[in-house]
Amino acid sequence: xxxxxPAGPIALWRSRSGRAAAFADRCPHRGxxxxxxxxxxxxxxxxxxxxxxxxxxxxxxxxxxPGLTPPETIGVATQPVEDSGGIIWISVGEPTARPPRFDGxxxxxxxxxxxxxxxxxxxxxTKADGGLLDCAQNAQALRLxxxxxxxxxxxxxxxxxxxxxxxxxxxxxxxxxxxxxxAEDILRSEVAQ
Amino acid sequence: MxxxxxxxxxxxxxxxxxxxxxxxxxxxxxxxxxxxxxADGNAKVTGSxxxxxxxxxxxxxxxxxxxxxxxxxxxxxxADQPGRRLVDVGVVRVxxxxxxxxxxxxxxxxxxxxxxxxxxxxxxxEVPNYKVEIREDEDEVWATQVxxxxxxxxxxxxxxxxxxxxYRVPAPTCSILYKTCPPRPGEWDVITLFVQPLAEDLCDVxxxxxxxxxxxxxxxxxxxxxxxxLQDRSILENQIPxxxxxxxxxxxxxxxxxxxxxxxxxxxxxGYIYGAQLVAQ
Amino acid sequence: xxxxxxxxxxxxxxxxxxxxxxxxKLDIRPVDFHPGAEHRGPELMALNxxxxxxxxxxxxxxxxxxxxMLVYLAAKAAPQWLGNxxxxxxxxxxxxxxFSHRLTxxxxxARLHEMLLRPGDIATLQxxxxxxxxxxxxxxxxxxxxxxxxxxxxxxxxxxVACFPYVALAPDGGVSLDPYPSIRLWSRAIRSLEGFxxxxxxxxxxxxxxxxxxxxxxx
Ligand SMILES: N[C@@H](CCC(=O)N[C@@H](CS)C(=O)NCC(=O)O)C(=O)O
Ligand code: FES
Ligand SMILES: [Fe+2]
Numbered sequence: 001x002x003x004x005x006p007a008g009p010i011a012l013w014r015s016r017s018g019r020a021a022a023f024a025d026r027c028p029h030r031g032x033x034x035x036x037x038x039x040x041x042x043x044x045x046x047x048x049x050x051x052x053x054x055x056x057x058x059x060x061x062x063x064x065x066p067g068l069t070p071p072e073t074i075g076v077a078t079q080p081v082e083d084s085g086g087i088i089w090i091s092v093g094e095p096t097a098r099p100p101r102f103d104g105x106x107x108x109x110x111x112x113x114x115x116x117x118x119x120x121x122x123x124x125x126t127k128a129d130g131g132l133l134d135c136a137q138n139a140q141a142l143r144l145x146x147x148x149x150x151x152x153x154x155x156x157x158x159x160x161x162x163x164x165x166x167x168x169x170x171x172x173x174x175x176x177x178x179x180x181x182x183a184e185d186i187l188r189s190e191v192a193q
Numbered sequence: 194m195x196x197x198x199x200x201x202x203x204x205x206x207x208x209x210x211x212x213x214x215x216x217x218x219x220x221x222x223x224x225x226x227x228x229x230x231x232a233d234g235n236a237k238v239t240g241s242x243x244x245x246x247x248x249x250x251x252x253x254x255x256x257x258x259x260x261x262x263x264x265x266x267x268x269x270x271x272a273d274q275p276g277r278r279l280v281d282v283g284v285v286r287v288x289x290x291x292x293x294x295x296x297x298x299x300x301x302x303x304x305x306x307x308x309x310x311x312x313x314x315x316x317x318x319e320v321p322n323y324k325v326e327i328r329e330d331e332d333e334v335w336a337t338q339v340x341x342x343x344x345x346x347x348x349x350x351x352x353x354x355x356x357x358x359x360y361r362v363p364a365p366t367c368s369i370l371y372k373t374c375p376p377r378p379g380e381w382d383v384i385t386l387f388v389q390p391l392a393e394d395l396c397d398v399x400x401x402x403x404x405x406x407x408x409x410x411x412x413x414x415x416x417x418x419x420x421x422x423l424q425d426r427s428i429l430e431n432q433i434p435x436x437x438x439x440x441x442x443x444x445x446x447x448x449x450x451x452x453x454x455x456x457x458x459x460x461x462x463x464g465y466i467y468g469a470q471l472v473a474q
Numbered sequence: 475x476x477x478x479x480x481x482x483x484x485x486x487x488x489x490x491x492x493x494x495x496x497x498x499k500l501d502i503r504p505v506d507f508h509p510g511a512e513h514r515g516p517e518l519m520a521l522n523x524x525x526x527x528x529x530x531x532x533x534x535x536x537x538x539x540x541x542x543m544l545v546y547l548a549a550k551a552a553p554q555w556l557g558n559x560x561x562x563x564x565x566x567x568x569x570x571x572x573f574s575h576r577l578t579x580x581x582x583x584a585r586l587h588e589m590l591l592r593p594g595d596i597a598t599l600q601x602x603x604x605x606x607x608x609x610x611x612x613x614x615x616x617x618x619x620x621x622x623x624x625x626x627x628x629x630x631x632x633x634x635v636a637c638f639p640y641v642a643l644a645p646d647g648g649v650s651l652d653p654y655p656s657i658r659l660w661s662r663a664i665r666s667l668e669g670f671x672x673x674x675x676x677x678x679x680x681x682x683x684x685x686x687x688x689x690x691x692x693x
Pocket of ligand 3: 298
């Protein structure tokens with residue numbers, strides 16, 4: 001699937017055996033986005049001409065030339081990935097520490113907000129701390145993990161306490177929708193002024 | 194800035210059969226233009242300042258130019274051959290460089306993955322060697338003896354066959370392909386891609402065909418070609434960058450891409466760089 | 475049963491897809507929608523004064539609304555696709571069937587504008603399309619929390635077939651699907667169904683087949 005990082009767009013994928021990998025979202029052959037590709041076993045293939053890549057990014061197969069072993073120079077840039085507690089973390093450059101752990105919390109959903117973190121903070125009436133925003137919305141406590149996507153967009157991951165039942169999960173999802181609407185309205189009224 | 198070498202070329206700007214006095218507003222390389230049927234019954238094309246632009250009607254389309262074309266529009270002798278059905282496929286807009294649209298048309302290695310079970314299918318993915326040349330007399334790029342296994346090569350084809358193609362690039366944004374014609378061994382079906390550059394990263398594509406096929410309905414022929422092109426469109430809108438990179442370090446060709454390599458070289462040689470990216474960014 | 479059909483029409487595709495999923499054979503009559511505008515010609519206007527396609531003809535019956543075609547095909551060939559086991563399920567099916575027409579008016583119109591140069595206020599259409607996708611995403615998140623993979627149930631219904639085409643083709647109209655992980659999973663679930671067929675703009679899920687190998691001698 002496609003995702004954004006400060007180092008540019010990536011294709012995020014999970015192999016058959018369950019290992020996640022992050023590639024630069026551009027096939028070196030003719031520039032097709034690799035996030036449109038397909039996963040077979042432990043490889044990701046490009047949808048355009050089917051070149052396939054191992055998790056390390058090296059090209060394994062060029063279908064137009066079945067007898068050819070692709071030169072080692074052909075490959076895509078990769079980024080380190082950590083799969084921790086249901087959240088996938090990408091590091092730009094070599095990571096110096098493990099990603100934070102959120103013991104007792106479970107991820108509920110991820111949503112894109114067409115507003116920056118400041119507007120979300122204003123909508124929530126509170127400040128984010130280390131990317132984590134705790135707030136109440138629709139009488140519902142929300143824990144949000146925020147990942148800026150440039151200046152005016154934020155990827156917002158909604159976390160709930162482990163063991164939360166379906167009714168409260170649905171309520172949390174709806175509360176997050178309300179918060180998103182508020183933040184985007186704030187941005188719109190700012191732009192209008 | 195140097196003069197745009199593509200300014201004197203002819204470009205498709207409308208279907209001849211659909212011209213009316215009301216006309217259509219469109220664009221050529223960033224300049225708004227109008228295309229309409231004049232009171233004298235002839236097609237008129239006007240530029241943004243109201244100046245009259247050159248016009249010719251050929252291969253089902255109205256052609257025009259922002260500059261001063263030094264040559265007549267390229268010839269397709271087969272277009273006048275008796276017995277062919279001429280198919281106006283209609284316009285499709287694509288958010289990509291006009292040059293990327295042509296390059297995709299010249300490519301066969303994508304058939305099994307993009308035109309699955311029609312123009313190609315795994316495991317028949319191999320592209321055998323073929324011949325590519327820049328014909329100096331005509332100043333055109335040609336690829337010949339291009340062979341590929343196809344499950345359903347044309348509307349008139351039944352079952353899989355190895356199809357032979359020839360590709361020809363007579364103008365920077367136009368390409369013609371010739372492919373073996375199932376009902377008439379010895380003749381070639383003609384399928385063209387005429388591309389109207391609206392901007393460097395936006396184009397209107399006008400596919401057109403001249404086929405030997407008396408069986409299939411016109412709507413079916415149009416649908417078949419639109420199916421193929423719409424499968425390509427979703428690729429073209431997702432190539433990065435939108436412009437065609439002419440910097441050799443930017444993309445990696447293989448032997449299967451020799452037509453594309455020759456096309457890029459030919460563009461560069463002529464300074465046909467509207468829609469191209471010269472230096473990697 | 476005869477379907478007046480255009481290959482690039484997501485609405486016609488709803489009927490083709492439903493027929494394929496339920497094993498019904500349709501007699502396809504291709505319509506030159508673009509560039510010929512045959513749907514506005516006298517023959518088709520006589521069948522459907524609204525001037526739209528698809529049109530489904532079966533004896534005396536003429537249907538001109540895709541949702542009705544889905545009901546008809548399902549009721550005849552595979553009633554479990556109707557999704558009316560419970561009051562809740564039946565209501566959810568109707569909710570999404572009605573919703574699907576908003577997809578046509580937003581994402582579908584944006585696509586016609588961006589692809590076939592139809593007039594329209596593209597910024598508004600794209601914005602409405604995005605709003606509809608967010609609604610669908612939220613609905614699918616809630617279904618997932620309830621342990622159900624499809625819009626009205628854990629089984630696919632006509633509601634899924636009604637919503638899938640315009641959603642899957644949203645990028646044709648310049649509306650990105652990147653921000654919707656639940657739509658992505660739902661779309662994959664539909665594309666993996668037994669009998670699923672594609673339309674141009676929706677690529678084959680090549681991962682459903684293992685990497686094919688060429689037998690020796692077969693080149
Ligand atoms: N209708 C054509 C499809 C042709 C077409 O326009 N496709 C381009 C774009 S990818 C191409 O290169 N086609 C090769 C081909 O026609 O087989 C056919 O009869 O096969
Ligand atoms: S662009 Fe990826 S394989 Fe050709
Ligand atoms: Fe193609």
